[in-house]
Amino acid sequence: MASGAVRPIFHQVPLPGYRPLHRPSPLAAVWSIRLPLKIQIFMWQWIRGWIPSGVEVRKCNGPGSGLCPLCDVPEDSNHIFFSCVSAQFVWSCFREVVGGSWCHTNFPDLFAELQNSPLPSRHIRWLEIGAIAWTLWTICNKLVIQRSLRRATDAIFKLSGYLQLWRPLSRPQDRDAISAFIADLRSMAVRLSPPPPPPPPEPH
Numbered sequence: 397m398a399s400g401a402v403r404p405i406f407h408q409v410p411l412p413g414y415r416p417l418h419r420p421s422p423l424a425a426v427w428s429i430r431l432p433l434k435i436q437i438f439m440w441q442w443i444r445g446w447i448p449s450g451v452e453v454r455k456c457n458g459p460g461s462g463l464c465p466l467c468d469v470p471e472d473s474n475h476i477f478f479s480c481v482s483a484q485f486v487w488s489c490f491r492e493v494v495g496g497s498w499c500h501t502n503f504p505d506l507f508a509e510l511q512n513s514p515l516p517s518r519h520i521r522w523l524e525i526g527a528i529a530w531t532l533w534t535i536c537n538k539l540v541i542q543r544s545l546r547r548a549t550d551a552i553f554k555l556s557g558y559l560q561l562w563r564p565l566s567r568p569q570d571r572d573a574i575s576a577f578i579a580d581l582r583s584m585a586v587r588l589s590p591p592p593p594p595p596p597p598e599p600h
């Protein structure tokens with residue numbers, strides 16, 4: 397074919413019955429979220445169901461009862477990230493700040509809502525969900541040791557701390573929205589659980 401000639405269109409049309417060998421999974425979008433690599437790997441493990449929950453550890457004869465220390469029910473991955481009282485509290489705060497349903501019991505349902513969110517905000521939602529999942533996972537690990545949650549709002553302060561830490565990695569056009577989300581979360585946490593009053597003056 398002469399240089400500069402237009403390639404015939406049939407070269408671009410797949411043959412009948414053609415199936416690409418590697419269709420990129422929509423879940424692969426997790427690798428494009430502007431989060432530390434460690435968190436991306438954690439998210440990939442979460443969405444593939446590879447999280448070592450209490451139930452999974454128990455199956456491998458690992459330590460622990462396999463029960464959630466807060467709810468006293470089998471602690472599988474869906475419990476940690478959706479059904480546990482701590483998870484439900486965090487999702488309800490998220491719902492309050494960003495709108496939408498965000499009331500799910502498993503990742504595929506959460507992912508469906510995520511895929512339905514408006515395109516300009518979808519990347520930010522992914523990022524926020526990554527931070528929520530990491531917060532719930534760290535709380536869950538801490539609970540195994542401490543067996544109690546000091547205050548429910550601590551989870552929200554922890555979540556906003558992670559987002560603040562990871563914000564510089566995000567796209568410049570997303571940073572204002574992330575800051576606004578952090579500010580809304582913090583003010584909600586303060587409203588729900590005001591800081592304790594100062595101690596009474598010492599008697600003379």
Ligand SMILES: [Zn+2]
Nearest residue numbers: 464466467480
């Ligand atoms: Zn629980």
